[in-house]
Amino acid sequence: MNEQSQVAAKVFKLPVAKLNIGMFITKIETTSSKIVISNAGQIRNLGDIHKLRQHKIKFVWVDAERSASNCGLPKPKPANHTTTDASVNASLLTREQKHENAKELIGEAKGLIKKVLAETFEGKAIEVAPFEVLADNMIESMVKDSDAMQCIAALRTKDAYLLEHSINVAFLLVTFGRFLKLNRDILKQLAVGGLLHDIGKIYINDAILHKPGKLTDEEFAEMKSHQTHAIDIVAQTPGLSQITQDVCLMHHEKLDGMGYPKGLTAEQIPMHGRMSCIVDIYDALTATRCYKEAMSPAAAFKILLKLTPFHLDKELVYDFIRCIGVYPVGSLVELSDGRVGIVWEAKNRNVLHPVVKCFYSLTYKRYVQVENVDLLKSDLNIERGISPSSLDVDPTPFY
Numbered sequence: 001m002n003e004q005s006q007v008a009a010k011v012f013k014l015p016v017a018k019l020n021i022g023m024f025i026t027k028i029e030t031t032s033s034k035i036v037i038s039n040a041g042q043i044r045n046l047g048d049i050h051k052l053r054q055h056k057i058k059f060v061w062v063d064a065e066r067s068a069s070n071c072g073l074p075k076p077k078p079a080n081h082t083t084t085d086a087s088v089n090a091s092l093l094t095r096e097q098k099h100e101n102a103k104e105l106i107g108e109a110k111g112l113i114k115k116v117l118a119e120t121f122e123g124k125a126i127e128v129a130p131f132e133v134l135a136d137n138m139i140e141s142m143v144k145d146s147d148a149m150q151c152i153a154a155l156r157t158k159d160a161y162l163l164e165h166s167i168n169v170a171f172l173l174v175t176f177g178r179f180l181k182l183n184r185d186i187l188k189q190l191a192v193g194g195l196l197h198d199i200g201k202i203y204i205n206d207a208i209l210h211k212p213g214k215l216t217d218e219e220f221a222e223m224k225s226h227q228t229h230a231i232d233i234v235a236q237t238p239g240l241s242q243i244t245q246d247v248c249l250m251h252h253e254k255l256d257g258m259g260y261p262k263g264l265t266a267e268q269i270p271m272h273g274r275m276s277c278i279v280d281i282y283d284a285l286t287a288t289r290c291y292k293e294a295m296s297p298a299a300a301f302k303i304l305l306k307l308t309p310f311h312l313d314k315e316l317v318y319d320f321i322r323c324i325g326v327y328p329v330g331s332l333v334e335l336s337d338g339r340v341g342i343v344w345e346a347k348n349r350n351v352l353h354p355v356v357k358c359f360y361s362l363t364y365k366r367y368v369q370v371e372n373v374d375l376l377k378s379d380l381n382i383e384r385g386i387s388p389s390s391l392d393v394d395p396t397p398f399y
């Protein structure tokens with residue numbers, strides 16, 4: 001391997017906008033020429049990135065081998081897979097980085113909810129501030145790149161349902177709220193509500209929470225009591241906004257008054273409460289549980305529509321369907337050539353023409369070479385949305 005190919009294998013050109021803490025910079029590029037900087041080294045904090053921007057540096061060269069392992073860079077490729085097209089590496093890396101960041105944020109969210117579940121069970125009061133910080137970070141990442149975040153949020157691990165459901169409800173409320181053009185402060189209150197909405201379930205027997213079958217009337221009554229517990233928890237938590245409380249306490253209410261815990265009627269359920277009912281049901285339907293397989297988004301939309309107008313708000317359900325789209329990012333689709341892929345990019349595209357990351361063939365029943373198919377540039381089209389359970393392979397490694 002010659003020296004040049006070694007360099008190509010481990011050094012990438014990267015826009016400054018894509019820099020992360022922990023990356024090791026060897027060179028910077030000004031608009032006029034490429035120069036070797038005297039203080040080559042690792043990005044230690046956001047201030048370092050800010051300084052580069054202040055000096056109007058647009059691109060830098062990053063050494064993957066000398067960068068921190070958690071900075072989001074892939075491992076350098078072996079020499080026989082090197083490429084001289086640094087921009088290709090940079091664009092691949094960008095999406096990978098975003099996925100790493102999204103995974104990190106979701107991991108952080110799970111950690112926080114887990115801790116608070118345990119503390120609430122021990123009788124400790126919930127501190128709202130860390131949830132507000134987390135909600136802010138979630139919104140920020142959605143604003144920056146909703147595709148990456150949505151994709152990772154759609155990834156289900158089958159365990160820790162309560163954690164994932166809480167995080168997904170928060171993400172879906174932010175997505176829905178953005179679609180309805182609600183302001184950022186309201187988005188934050190919705191997200192905190194989503195993260196905490198099922199906290200009352202800590203008092204429900206695990207055998208009932210995870211029962212792989214239909215609940216008896218008695219068991220269902222106990223399950224419903226998670227909302228009675230929630231009333232007490234919310235009352236004992238200082239600093240919860242009204243909107244956050246609405247999400248926590250109204251996501252099982254129905255417009256016809258047949259819901260719980262209070263049996264509120266339509267005029268008593270504000271928009272935020274109505275949104276939480278829709279989002280909570282949608283997430284439950286599209287998740288795999290011990291007693292049922294996950295539904296495709298389209299199948300879940302049909303059920304939501306059936307629940308209007310007595311249970312759910314019809315106009316809001318239509319808005320929600322328009323917001324999520326029939327092939328949301330992170331969901332699985334079959335293309336017209338029999339390949340299956342993950343809806344990968346939808347930003348600035350119409351709903352029928354996303355980029356799809358294909359990895360499997362339903363025709364040949366085997367994995368195929370991973371390929372990102374841009375449906376705006378391809379003759380192929382989406383045949384149908386599919387649920388993960390209809391595949392006989394696990395799509396998780398491709399997220």
Ligand SMILES: [Fe+2]
Binds near residue numbers: 197198226
């Ligand atoms: Fe609930």
